[in-house]
Amino acid sequence: MLPDEVKEQIIEIVGEQDFQDSYTNKLVYSYDATPQFQAMPDAIVAPHNTEQIAQIVKVCNRFKIPIVPRGSGTNLSAGTTPLEGGVVLLFKHMDKILEIDEENLTITTQPGVITQEIINQVEERGLFYPPDPGSLNISQIGGNINENSGGLRGLKYGVTRDYVLGLEAVLPNGEILHTGGKLAKDVAGYDLTRLLVGSEGTLGIITEATLKLLPLPPAKKTALTLFEDIHMAAKAVSDIIAHKIIPATLEFLDQPTIKVVEEFSKVGLPTHAKAVLLIEQDGDSHKVEQDIKSISTICKQNEAFEVHVAQTKEEAEALTTARRAALSALSRLKPTTILEDATVPRSEIANMVKAINNIAEKYELDICTFGHAGDGNLHPTFLTDVRNKEEIERVEKAFEEIFITAVELGGTITGEHGVGAMKSPYLHLKLGEAGINTMKQLKLALDPNQIMNPGKMFAKSNRKKVVIKHEYA
Amino acid sequence: MLPDEVKEQIIEIVGEQDFQDSYTNKLVYSYDATPQFQAMPDAIVAPHNTEQIAQIVKVCNRFKIPIVPRGSGTNLSAGTTPLEGGVVLLFKHMDKILEIDEENLTITTQPGVITQEIINQVEERGLFYPPDPGSLNISQIGGNINENSGGLRGLKYGVTRDYVLGLEAVLPNGEILHTGGKLAKDVAGYDLTRLLVGSEGTLGIITEATLKLLPLPPAKKTALTLFEDIHMAAKAVSDIIAHKIIPATLEFLDQPTIKVVEEFSKVGLPTHAKAVLLIEQDGDSHKVEQDIKSISTICKQNEAFEVHVAQTKEEAEALTTARRAALSALSRLKPTTILEDATVPRSEIANMVKAINNIAEKYELDICTFGHAGDGNLHPTFLTDVRNKEEIERVEKAFEEIFITAVELGGTITGEHGVGAMKSPYLHLKLGEAGINTMKQLKLALDPNQIMNPGKMFAKSNRKKVVIKHEYA
Structure with missing residues (x-):
């Protein structure tokens, strides 16, 4: 109290x-x-x-x-x-878009604005805010900035961090900090903007943000490619990039995920395919046509048994919406859905998918894997039940192995979901002692009383879970 | 000693x-x-x-x-x-490119490699490293990372920071830190990579870097547009962007600069123009043609009296090389050339150019202004002589006014040159007390003995200039 x-x-x-x-x-x-x-x-x-x-x-x-x-x-x-x-x-009272500046291609916003609202408002003006986390229909932009959210378009367009030009933030001592501005270039001092982005609320409270916008690409095409072999799908991903094509999205779904998503969304996904790549390219219409043609060829060379290019905008949107619904669809199957986002260099995707399936088999767990293949950002998802303590223990062991494998393959324990309390026990795998120490030094320098979102990022031995304080009950 | x-x-x-x-x-x-x-x-x-x-x-x-x-x-x-x-x-012994990874589109390099060498090596493989600081023929990539160097292509492609995926660095306590990797997405902990980029050697020593590459754009066109009125040139810049065209470079040169550069480079620059925009677009050839056509129209609508599109690759390169030679050309005129890089939101360029000229007039100084107009990153350059103490005092006053004006217009005291010792007395203008305090807290947390590049970033009252220690003389 x-x-x-x-x-x-x-x-x-x-x-x-x-x-x-x-x-x-x-x-x-x-x-x-x-x-x-x-x-x-x-x-x-x-x-x-x-x-x-x-x-x-x-x-x-x-x-x-x-x-x-x-x-x-x-x-x-x-x-x-x-x-x-x-x-x-x-931030429910700080939910205003303050300005859309068409000359400088920026939007200035309070933290409580819904991400989709930002996207809608700028697209109406022919502008484009690319970061599109899965939860964009309900997530707030301030949360996206705190988490450095990614999304489906990360491969070509980067993540939230790449669009934050300036911030207003309240520091742990109550001082108000202003960083950056409507500036394409600014090297005045340390990059405090990007130190705050992704710091998960542990270094300050973001109260206003100026974000970079791009011109809205005039054309877009979506293709669905079907594979008999999961490894050929992964190889197709590498080949597309090696051919110097960077698609706007390059999503991977394995068969278990496809089945669940199709059952949920009924858009006609091919449940007989072992793996699917959902590929979107945007840009100048001439270039989009060309790229989709090349991508089709590359997929066929990698034994895709079907390449389907969406014929209408509606059809394309239905496919993307189905993909975005993957987590919701999966969460209907079992009481608890635990989804991770271990990420590897793109060239290691086939190895990572293989390792994930082996680990799931070893621990006798149901797993569905989907994710942003172009980024090497996979979402292995265990379908389980928190009440089954024994199974949950196996899930935790499996995740630990997945994290270790990702780091061994040159990857990271989290591509876009953040460390929070959930992954703090594993952060040392990626950062080592020097990295953890550096983070602690920075944290204590700015927040000596450790009031800002304690228990996140930094592992504690006394990790709290499902703790309801009984004084209130 | x-x-x-x-x-x-x-x-x-x-x-x-x-x-x-x-x-x-x-x-x-x-x-x-x-x-x-x-x-x-x-x-x-x-x-x-x-x-x-x-x-x-x-x-x-x-x-x-x-x-x-x-x-x-x-x-x-x-x-x-x-x-x-x-x-x-x-870093003369640490000058190797360690790997070019065509599958993950990355280059891993030691800090002592010359920037141009990186560009050459990756372009041979059809890849592209966009940051192109003026000094790229001799600068080292480690220096570029320490300074977060910009360049001519910043508008479309961003700056060095946007291409650093991972670093190895020695911290002030001698520990070796590894950050990031060949990863499009990585939110494991604070963004230590970008805290180091642009920290000017005050937080650690960068010993290895993994940089992001792009596919090399297949086509490129260069246009030179001539204006009678400097403000119409600035307006053309805003109009091009407002038409949702982001050129690869959008360079501005005022008449005094044009004259000096032409005398130096003899590429046929129009010395009778009051202002010149040098515009380059790259990408898919179809889109490049289209953009250059639109840009020409927009410039003519803004009273450009001539629009010249380079007909050959050689001609285009001669123009870009001439622009890159601006500083060298200017430095021939007077014993001392002091060049600044105050930066404003793009929409304020016309106001900034006007203010710079007024300030130069007020302090009776010779000034040439050129720079990256698309970024709002201008290089007002005073031609002077350090031995003329009285004039140098006026130069310093003029710069202070330029910095104050830039910040008042929503800009910054340095777009791409860094703070160093030169601009540390002005950093508070941009960051305020909260910003300076935050930086100091971070610095002292990582480098309590202040051994890493002392006297930079943080203003000292006892600023040292032209100090030769006589004990050695």
């Missing part, structure tokens, strides 16, 4: 109506989209502006109260679970 | 032949390409590998000896002047 003094001061700042600490409210914010992690916050606060946030942070810093900034909570790494209690900070 | 113990230990590590401390050798490394800054180092060391660098850093950290990592010293911000003495660390 918050000390009375803290509660009074926060209410003084935001008003009664934007401070909540009833059991029901706290329960709602005790978890995010990540299975297996739950802990009660002490209060939920919804400030109206940066100045209010700065004041709240100063109070919390003085009393060493944890703050968990939270967008829509769609992250899959327990990044917004309030593991050490404290204040969950919401 | 280095303590005997330190000298002995460093010689033990690198060998006699790679340790130098004669007066002549130290004099050579007492300055870089930046006018007005000079200070003697205590020694010059040329290690052969990362392990040797780690050992040297440990010795220096123990004895609190400054280390200045130095590529070719082409930076223009006194970033590699050994202002507090110590050891200048060279």
Whole structure:
């Protein structure tokens, strides 16, 4: 529970109506989209502006109260679970697009705007915001920035980080920081913008962002290619890139995933294929035609037994929407769906898929694998049940092996989901001692009281899971 | 002078032949390409590998000896002047390209490789490394990474930062850090890669880098457009972008610059034009044709009195080479050429050019302005003489006004040259107190003894200039 003094001061700042600490409210914010992690916050606060946030942070810093900034909570790494209690900070009142600047190709936005809304608004003006995380229909842009979200278009267009030009943020000491601007080039000092992007709310609270936009590509084509052999599909991916073609998306689905997605979405996906590549190219129409033709040829050379190019925009969208629904579709099968995003260099995809299947077999687990093949960013997904403790233990062992294998293949433990609480025990695999130490030094320099989203990124021995504080119950 | 113990230990590590401390050798490394800054180092060391660098850093950290990592010293911000003495660390023995990976589109390189060599090697394989700083013929890639170098292609392709996927670096405590990898997506922990990029050697020593490559665009066209009115040229820049065309380069030269460059390069530049835009587009040949046609129309609508499209590759290259020679050409006119790179949002270029000319007039200075108009990254260049103290004072006042104006227009004090010692007194204009404090906290966390390139980035009251230590003379 918050000390009375803290509660009074926060209410003084935001008003009664934007401070909540009833059991029901706290329960709602005790978890995010990540299975297996739950802990009660002490209060939920919804400030109206940066100045209010700065004041709240100063109070919390003085009393060493944890703050968990939270967008829509769609992250899959327990990044917004309030593991050490404290204040969950919401952006529902900071949900305005402040400016779309067509001359400088930028959008300036508050953190609470839904990602899809940004995409819609800029596309209406013939502009393009490429990062498209799976949850873009409900995720908030502030959350995307905190997590450095990826998406289907990462291969050609990069990730959220590549589009953040400037930030306003409240630091753990309550000071307001401004970084970057509407600038294509800026080397004035350390890259604080990108230090904040992907820092998962552990270094400060992002209160405004200026994002880079591109001209909207005039044309787009989508192709679905079917393979009998999963390894030939992986080889086709490598061959496409080796032919100097960078598709906008290059998605992989294995047979178990295809079956589930088709059952869910009924768009006519070929459930008899062992693997599918969903390929989209955008750009100038002449170039798009050319690329899709070359891609078809390359896939056929790699034993694709069917290459189907979507004939209408609607058909193309149905395919992409079906792919985006993969996680939702999978989550219908079993009570718990645990999805990971170990990532390898593109050339290692075939090896990684093989390793994942071997590991699943070894631990006798149901697995579906899909993901962004062009990025080497795979989502092996275990269908399980948290109540089955024995099976969950096998799942955890399997994931650990998957992470170790990814790093051994030159990859990483997380491509786009973040470390959060879920992957913090494995971060040392990727960063080594020097990397972890460096991160800790940076964290303690900016947040000596460790109030900003504690329990994330940095592994603790006392890892909390499914902890409901009984004082509230 | 280095303590005997330190000298002995460093010689033990690198060998006699790679340790130098004669007066002549130290004099050579007492300055870089930046006018007005000079200070003697205590020694010059040329290690052969990362392990040797780690050992040297440990010795220096123990004895609190400054280390200045130095590529070719082409930076223009006194970033590699050994202002507090110590050891200048060279990469002449670490000059190998380690791998070009055509499947993952990456190059892995030691820091001492010349930028142009990287470009040549990858272009031979149909690949493309876009960052092209003005000094690429002699600059080292390690220096480019330390400075986050820009170049002519920044508008369309971004800067060095956008191509660094992974780093090996020796931290100030001598530990070896590995970040990133051949990965399109990686969110495992803070973005240490980009914290190091552009940190100007103040946070560590980069010993290896993995860089992202693109497919080489198959076609390229270059156009020269001539304007009677400098503001119409600036308006044409905005209009091109507003028409959703992003040229590969979009360079601006004012009349004084054109005259000097033509005299130097004799490529037939139109010295009667008040302003010139040099525009290059690359990509698919069909799209390039289309874009160059649209750009020509837009320029004519903005009162360009001539639009000339280069007819051959040789002609196009002569134009680009002439533009690249601008600084060399200008430096022939007066003993001292001081070039800045204040940067504004693209929409403010006309206002910035106007302000620069007013400031030059106010302080009665000769100024030539050229630069990357598409980025809002201008290079106002004063032609002066360091021996004329009175004039140099006016130059400094003029620059201060230029920096203040740039920041007022939403810009920054440096777009691509870095802060170094030269712009550290102005950094607060851009970052404010919160920004400077944050940087200091990060710096002290990683380098508590402040051995890494001291006197850079952070302003000191006791700024040293043209200091030759007489003990050696």
